[in-house]
Amino acid sequence: MRQVDVAIIGAGSAGLTALGLIKKVTNNYVLINEGWYGTTCAKVGCMPSKVLIQIADDFDRLKKLPVEGIEGVAQAHVNGETVMKRVQSMRDGFVEKTIAPWQTLPADKNLNGRAAFIDANTLEVTYSDGQTEQIQAKQIILAPGSRPVLPAAWQAIQGVVTSDTFFEQASLPKKVAVIGLGVIGLELGQAMARLGVEVVGIEMADTLAGISDPEVRNKALELLGHDFPLYLGQAAQLEPIENGVKVSVGEQSIEVDQVLAALGRRPNLDTVNLANAGITLDEQGMPEIDSSTMRIQGTSIYVAGDATGQKAILHEAADEGRIAAYNVIQALQQGEAKHYQARTELGMAFTHPNIGFFGKRFVELDPEHIAIGSYNFNMLGRPRVMQETEGLIRLYADKKTKQLVGGEMIAPRGEHLLHQLAWVHQLNVEIAEILRLPFYHPNIEEGVRMALRELAKQLYDKPVEEVIGA
Numbered sequence: 398m399r400q401v402d403v404a405i406i407g408a409g410s411a412g413l414t415a416l417g418l419i420k421k422v423t424n425n426y427v428l429i430n431e432g433w434y435g436t437t438c439a440k441v442g443c444m445p446s447k448v449l450i451q452i453a454d455d456f457d458r459l460k461k462l463p464v465e466g467i468e469g470v471a472q473a474h475v476n477g478e479t480v481m482k483r484v485q486s487m488r489d490g491f492v493e494k495t496i497a498p499w500q501t502l503p504a505d506k507n508l509n510g511r512a513a514f515i516d517a518n519t520l521e522v523t524y525s526d527g528q529t530e531q532i533q534a535k536q537i538i539l540a541p542g543s544r545p546v547l548p549a550a551w552q553a554i555q556g557v558v559t560s561d562t563f564f565e566q567a568s569l570p571k572k573v574a575v576i577g578l579g580v581i582g583l584e585l586g587q588a589m590a591r592l593g594v595e596v597v598g599i600e601m602a603d604t605l606a607g608i609s610d611p612e613v614r615n616k617a618l619e620l621l622g623h624d625f626p627l628y629l630g631q632a633a634q635l636e637p638i639e640n641g642v643k644v645s646v647g648e649q650s651i652e653v654d655q656v657l658a659a660l661g662r663r664p665n666l667d668t669v670n671l672a673n674a675g676i677t678l679d680e681q682g683m684p685e686i687d688s689s690t691m692r693i694q695g696t697s698i699y700v701a702g703d704a705t706g707q708k709a710i711l712h713e714a715a716d717e718g719r720i721a722a723y724n725v726i727q728a729l730q731q732g733e734a735k736h737y738q739a740r741t742e743l744g745m746a747f748t749h750p751n752i753g754f755f756g757k758r759f760v761e762l763d764p765e766h767i768a769i770g771s772y773n774f775n776m777l778g779r780p781r782v783m784q785e786t787e788g789l790i791r792l793y794a795d796k797k798t799k800q801l802v803g804g805e806m807i808a809p810r811g812e813h814l815l816h817q818l819a820w821v822h823q824l825n826v827e828i829a830e831i832l833r834l835p836f837y838h839p840n841i842e843e844g845v846r847m848a849l850r851e852l853a854k855q856l857y858d859k860p861v862e863e864v865i866g867a
Contacts, residue, residue: 398531401425403725404520406512406669407540409436410711411702411718413498415538418722423729427532428499429512429522431668435492437542437703438711445488445564446584450747452480453588457749461784475592477569484564514673517696536697536725539669540718543662543703551635556642557656560585569594570655574644576633578605580746582659587624587748596625597653599646603630606746609760610805612771616789617752617807664706674698681706689736691721699725710744741823743815750788751811755819756803757793767793767802770852772844774809779839785809792818792848799827799856810841818845828852832865 402423405412408430419426438444459470499507510524515531522530545559558566560581571594575586578600590596598621605621608614618627634645635656644651667682676684676693683706684693691699701717703709708717724734745753774780774788788808795802801822808814821831828849836846853861 398519398533399427400533401427402534402729403427403536403538404429404512404532404534405538405540406430406520407542407665407702407704408434408496408499409540409542409702410438410495410714411704411721412538412540413495414715414718415540415701415722415725416498418719419538419725422726427506427508427534428502429508429510429520429532430499431509431511431541434496434499436495436711437709439491439495440488441561441564442581443711444491445484446560446581446588447747448484448487449480449588450584450749452483453591454749457591464784475569477592478567480592481564481566481568488564511668513668513670517674517676517698536728537699538718538721538725539666539698539700539704540702540714540721541665541668541704543664543706543709545658546660546663547658548660551656551658554635554637554642554656556637556654557635557658559658563657570653571595572641572653573597573655573657574599574633574642574651574653575657575659576600576644577659577661578602578627578629579659579661580606580744582657583621583746583748583752585657585659587621590625591749597644597651598625598627599631599633599644600627600629601632605629606748606752607744607754607758608752608805608807609754609758610791611759613752613759613789613791613805613807616787620750620787620807621748662703662709664704666700666704666706687736688739689720690724690734691717692724692734697728708742716740741819743819745812745815747812748807750785750807750809751815752807753811753815754803754805755815756801756822758803759791759793759805762793762802766796768796768852768855769793770848770850770855772848772851774841774844777839777841777844777847779841779843780809782839783809788844790814790844790848792845792852794828794852794856796856799829800825801828801831808841808844814841814845817842828856829864832861 403419403426406429462470510522512520512522520532551557573596575582575598578598583606586596586598604614605617628646631646636643641654642656686700691701699721701721702714720737743755770792772790775786780786790806790808792804793802857864
């Protein structure tokens with residue numbers, strides 16, 4: 398039986414980040430990965446979707462050009478095959494960069510197979526040819542990623558795709574039902590709609606992209622409803638038909654060429670037989686993971702990335718892989734595990750306008766303890782020039798500390814506003830201190846300033862100008 402210091406399962410963002418650190422302290426490790434190499438983000442997630450979104454935004458922008466005196470754009474049309482070739486070409490380039498770290502690994506350290514626990518420190522690796530190998534590891538990092546959720550009844554229906562298969566198609570479909578309007582469903586649904594695909598969106602929840610603020614939700618429904626019809630709070634039933642799929646929502650039925658099932662992703666921890674390691678699992682088959690160390694309590698096993706079932710975002714996965722690796726190194730050197738403070742939570746959908754949140758969401762807060770500052774972008778100069786006047790920002794501040802606790806928005810260029818707000822949130826400064834920072838005119842950021850001023854009026858007992866000294 399082979400014995401190693403560290404076994405890393407999974408070559409995604411978390412696993413590769415951990416690998417980079419582990420290699421610096423020991424040469425006695427293995428990387429075990431089942432199937433294709435390349436992160437979820439680069440191959441089937443954030444990167445190929447952003448290429449499609451950029452193409453869609455560029456095409457949609459053409460509609461706004463005639464009013465600016467730019468003529469001759471009415472003849473523009475979309476070539477679906479060329480669109481997908483562009484998406485796939487750029488996707489392959491992104492994947493190539495992510496897989497570079499393992500391409501130089503010695504063959505005996507780079508194992509392509511499925512790992513499963515025999516006991517708490519022993520793994521069995523099953524290779525594609527059926528051969529197996531047992532490996533005993535002092536420390537184990539589990540980063541096997543996730544897979545799309547797809548109901549068993551839908552798996553045999555031709556024409557149903559997930560985000561794992563959507564980007565492999567040769568051309569854009571003509572008519573699509575997007576089932577699941579979280580981030581990926583909304584992003585791909587709106588992008589296809591803007592490229593001329595007939596799209597209908599269906600979501601069992603009563604909101605989009607996880608928005609919990611009712612006013613932001615209503616604004617999002619209004620704005621995205623311009624691009625394609627939305628059905629919320631309803632489940633979809635699928636039935637295969639000739640050359641397509643029949644989708645039933647309530648009493649209405651729609652025939653489409655394709656169904657994009659965007660129902661979320663499931664952690665791949667169920668593939669590693671954690672029960673054999675003597676670990677107690679909850680009803681969802683998940684262990685209890687200390688998010689400040691990434692360790693399963695009482696073990697030498699760490700979990701990072703999408704496999705935690707918590708924050709399925711690249712930067713979070715990389716952070717978790719880094720924390721897991723640091724603590725594995727501590728354990729190898731007979732040190733104590735370190736507890737790391739999480740960064741301000743930040744999430745966004747690259748819809749148009751962008752949807753997102755930072756810090757605490759509205760639903761997590763006690764309305765009696767917070768003040769709310771909001772701003773609608775339709776009166777701001779720069780958005781009017783850009784012909785992007787629609788959006789709403791809502792910021793929440795603690796009445797006692799006078800500090801930002803979170804916010805939600807649908808806003809033009811919101812991806813940048815969210816970053817700036819997350820930065821000042823993590824610094825734990827008062828609203829007055831944020832308002833003392835420079836805001837250039839004319840700019841989108843002036844909308845943030847207006848929402849902050851509205852907060853200041855509620856939080857301080859004197860005029861805003863006296864509070865900020867200007």
